Amino acid sequence: xxxxxxxxxxxxxxxxxxxxxxxxxxxxxxxxxxxxxxxxxxxxxxxxxxxxxxxxxxxxxxxxxxxxxxxxxxxxxxxxxxxxxxxxxxxxxxxxxxxxxxxxxxxxxxxxxxxxxxxxxxxxxxxxxxxxxxxxxxxxxxxxxxxxxxxxxxxxxxxxxxxxxxxxxxxxxxxxxxxxxxxxxxxxxxxxxxxxxxxxxxxxxxxxxxxxxxxxxxxxxxxxxxxxxxxxxxxxxxxxxxxxxxxxxxxxxxxxxxxxxxxxxxxxxxxxxxxxxxxxxxxxxxxxxxxxxxxxxxxxxxxxxxxxxxxxxxxxxxxxxxxxxxxxxxxxxxxxxxxxxxxxxxxxxxxxxxxxxxxxxxxxxxxxxxxxxxxxxxxxxxxxx
Amino acid sequence: xxxxxxxxxxxxxxxxxxxxxxxxxxxxxxxxxxxxxxxxxxxxxxxxxxxxxxxxxxxxxxxxxxxxxxxxxxxxxxxxxxxxxxxxxxxxxxxxxxxxxxxxxxxxxxxxxxxxxxxxxxxxxxxxxxxxxxxxxxxxxxxxxxxxxxxxxxxxxxxxxxxxxxxxxxxxxxxxxxxxxxxxxxxxxxxxxxxxxxxxxxxxxxxxxxxxxxxxxxxxxxxxxxxxxxxxxxxxxxxxxxxxxxxxxxxxxxxxxxxxxxxxxxxxxxxxxxxxxxxxxxxxxxxxxxxxxxxxxxxxxxxxxxxxxxxxxxxxxxxxxxxxxxxxxxxxxxxxxxxxxxxxxxxxxxxxxxxxxxxxxxxxxxxxxxxxxxxxxxxxxxxxx
Numbered sequence: 001x002x003x004x005x006x007x008x009x010x011x012x013x014x015x016x017x018x019x020x021x022x023x024x025x026x027x028x029x030x031x032x033x034x035x036x037x038x039x040x041x042x043x044x045x046x047x048x049x050x051x052x053x054x055x056x057x058x059x060x061x062x063x064x065x066x067x068x069x070x071x072x073x074x075x076x077x078x079x080x081x082x083x084x085x086x087x088x089x090x091x092x093x094x095x096x097x098x099x100x101x102x103x104x105x106x107x108x109x110x111x112x113x114x115x116x117x118x119x120x121x122x123x124x125x126x127x128x129x130x131x132x133x134x135x136x137x138x139x140x141x142x143x144x145x146x147x148x149x150x151x152x153x154x155x156x157x158x159x160x161x162x163x164x165x166x167x168x169x170x171x172x173x174x175x176x177x178x179x180x181x182x183x184x185x186x187x188x189x190x191x192x193x194x195x196x197x198x199x200x201x202x203x204x205x206x207x208x209x210x211x212x213x214x215x216x217x218x219x220x221x222x223x224x225x226x227x228x229x230x231x232x233x234x235x236x237x238x239x240x241x242x243x244x245x246x247x248x249x250x251x252x253x254x255x256x257x258x259x260x261x262x263x264x265x266x267x268x269x270x271x272x273x274x275x276x277x278x279x280x281x282x283x284x285x286x287x288x289x290x291x292x293x294x295x296x297x298x299x300x301x302x303x304x305x306x307x308x309x310x311x312x313x314x315x316x317x318x319x320x321x322x323x324x325x326x327x328x329x330x331x332x333x334x335x336x337x338x339x340x341x342x343x344x345x346x347x348x349x350x351x352x353x354x355x356x357x358x359x360x361x362x363x364x365x366x367x368x369x370x371x372x373x374x375x376x377x378x379x380x381x382x383x384x385x
Numbered sequence: 386x387x388x389x390x391x392x393x394x395x396x397x398x399x400x401x402x403x404x405x406x407x408x409x410x411x412x413x414x415x416x417x418x419x420x421x422x423x424x425x426x427x428x429x430x431x432x433x434x435x436x437x438x439x440x441x442x443x444x445x446x447x448x449x450x451x452x453x454x455x456x457x458x459x460x461x462x463x464x465x466x467x468x469x470x471x472x473x474x475x476x477x478x479x480x481x482x483x484x485x486x487x488x489x490x491x492x493x494x495x496x497x498x499x500x501x502x503x504x505x506x507x508x509x510x511x512x513x514x515x516x517x518x519x520x521x522x523x524x525x526x527x528x529x530x531x532x533x534x535x536x537x538x539x540x541x542x543x544x545x546x547x548x549x550x551x552x553x554x555x556x557x558x559x560x561x562x563x564x565x566x567x568x569x570x571x572x573x574x575x576x577x578x579x580x581x582x583x584x585x586x587x588x589x590x591x592x593x594x595x596x597x598x599x600x601x602x603x604x605x606x607x608x609x610x611x612x613x614x615x616x617x618x619x620x621x622x623x624x625x626x627x628x629x630x631x632x633x634x635x636x637x638x639x640x641x642x643x644x645x646x647x648x649x650x651x652x653x654x655x656x657x658x659x660x661x662x663x664x665x666x667x668x669x670x671x672x673x674x675x676x677x678x679x680x681x682x683x684x685x686x687x688x689x690x691x692x693x694x695x696x697x698x699x700x701x702x703x704x705x706x707x708x709x710x711x712x713x714x715x716x717x718x719x720x721x722x723x724x725x726x727x728x729x730x731x732x733x734x735x736x737x738x739x740x741x742x743x744x745x746x747x748x749x750x751x752x753x754x755x756x757x758x759x760x761x762x763x764x765x766x767x768x769x770x
Binding site for chain 2: 001003004005006007008009010011012013014015016018207208209210212214216217220224225236240241248257
């Protein structure tokens with residue numbers, strides 16, 4: 001096991017009818033800015049419920065945070081806060097809204113050009129406005145971590161920052177708030193959470209027995225409920241377990257003490273940037289291909305994954321690895337999420353452009369052993385055709 | 386899944402050679418009181434290592450905190466702090482030292498008789514001195530939770546308190562610090578951690594899929610490493626996984642959203658009080674007997690436990706349940722921890738006195754359904770003869 005630090009101060013409030021607890025969680029005298037995404041927060045009544053829970057507090061709203069939140073949009077929120085002096089932020093939405101709120105929280109008091117926050121990946125962040133979240137879309141884990149992804153439209157840059165200053169003070173996770181989500185977003189959430197866990201698990205054996213068992217438990221849970229969350233949208237227990245699995249999948253716990261990969265995400269980011277494919281859908285393409293191409297480096301963990309997650313115990317090692325990768329692919333496909341570039345009309349001739357983008361962004365030595373060179377990334381993309 | 390709150394602000398620093406990090410974790414100007422137990426902290430050199438890491442800070446020591454820490458001893462530390470004005474506490478030891486430090490931290494500024502803290506189970510605690518810990522004995526999870534057990538010699542009362550004010554600010558978990566422990570204490574730690582997990586898992590199915598998988602993962606890990614931590618005392622990975630499993634076994638995570646039992650602990654406490662049997666050793670007697678007596682109420686979970694933890698898939702339901710309970714008993718015995726009262730010279734005629742103590746302490750409706758009456762506790766003790 002590797003040495004590690006683990007420190008996660010986010011207060012989770014989980015369950016049905018918990019939005020009303022905002023009244024105890026947000027300081028009484030706070031001037032609150034609610035940040036949200038599209039129209040659904042209003043249409044579903046969540047925004048009204050949030051406002052009602054906040055009672056007599058001064059409450060302002062900032063809507064329109066996009067999927068893949070943009071620096072340009074978020075800086076408008078920063079200007080608004082600097083002008084109006086709100087002192088508490090409340091993100092109402094999914095990972096994009098929470099990620100965006102983290103950037104806003106760090107940028108408001110930042111001395112210098114706030115884009116530096118992204119360029120330094122958070123190293124220059126010295127503080128942030130306090131904020132909480134009401135999660136409506138389980139997927140990214142942003143509700144219980146200190147990371148954020150922000151894009152700059154002007155330069156097409158998509159960067160990650162993290163800082164201990166941007167853990168949410170609290171996050172309210174009410175599974176009933178996910179009942180009205182479009183099923184494609186729910187399916188994306190399952191794939192996103194599954195892949196987060198795999199990035200922290202599918203590396204090489206490092207004697208993190210607890211971490212491996214926890215990761216496998218999350219994967220098994222996602223497999224167990226994956227179809228049910230789509231076929232029974234108001235099945236509380238299925239949605240609750242998806243929500244909790246997604247949060248636990250990327251809150252630092254299962255990564256503590258073990259190696260991490262993240263090459264699937266890095267390659268996937270370029271597919272989103274160049275071809276506009278939803279984040280989770282890029283992962284469904286890249287992850288199985290990545291396991292195929294790197295099967296030797298990942299042999300030990302692939303066999304463990306085959307045995308423990310998919311209960312594959314028959315046949316040779318090669319057969320079990322093949323079967324585990326095939327099961328992964330079939331699982332994603334069963335959720336209606338394609339796993340081939342050709343499903344998006346992308347062919348071999350377009351791989352070069354993706355590789356050029358990886359090179360331009362310095363993504364030339366990815367993975368748990370930094371051995372995913374551009375040549376390896378090319379083979380992964382070819383395996384995903 | 387049940388609604389829950391989860392909020393654990395303890396900063397974990399895990400790994401070999403991490404004691405030196407005290408210098409960054411303890412405030413520079415702090416006046417520090419180190420609290421510890423017996424002589425081993427000094428003999429092993431840990432105390433000197435801690436003092437060296439604290440550098441130029443004002444450092445005082447308070448030794449002699451017993452297993453099952455006593456109010457009387459702890460109040461001497463409280464008086465010392467009130468006199469000398471230390472403002473940061475550092476527990477160096479296992480669960481007893483950390484539990485004791487929690488009480489001291491809450492008692493120093495307490496208005497009124499500090500024993501009220503125990504009598505109100507922490508409800509009247511309004512604040513506490515900040516403290517950290519250096520863990521030397523993996524077992525209780527006290528290093529990452531807000532609970533504490535303190536005994537009053539004068540009245541033989543053993544009470545539990547918890548308060549969000551007594552989470553450790555940080556805990557340093559260095560597995561190499563456990564190499565020199567007596568093997569009986571290590572075996573006790575395995576049994577203690579295993580039983581903690583079982584108290585939060587072996588109830589009734591509540592659709593906490595993630596929680597169940599995590600609990601099962603901890604149990605599997607403890608089974609996997611149980612013998613190795615005894616036969617190879619300086620096997621780093623075995624000790625590291627024991628340490629992490631024990632911490633994760635009682636830090637609030639696996640209990641969040643599911644029912645809890647704790648009757649094994651309550652019955653065991655009386656065996657410690659009356660017969661002086663080590664805490665963990667009482668659990669090894671009571672847990673298997675508890676499962677036998679309550680097999681109908683726990684049927685669903687017993688079958689799940691049999692299948693997932695012990696891989697028992699052959700035979701009838703009754704056979705699988707019998708086998709799972711037998712495996713649990715054999716596991717404890719394999720660690721050198723007896724599972725029968727007769728091993729301590731306790732016979733049927735002494736059960737009445739234990740029941741009287743349970744009654745005197747109000748323990749008349751224990752368990753996840755409050756249906757462990759005194760008659761049921763009697764049957765459990767009889768099954769443990």
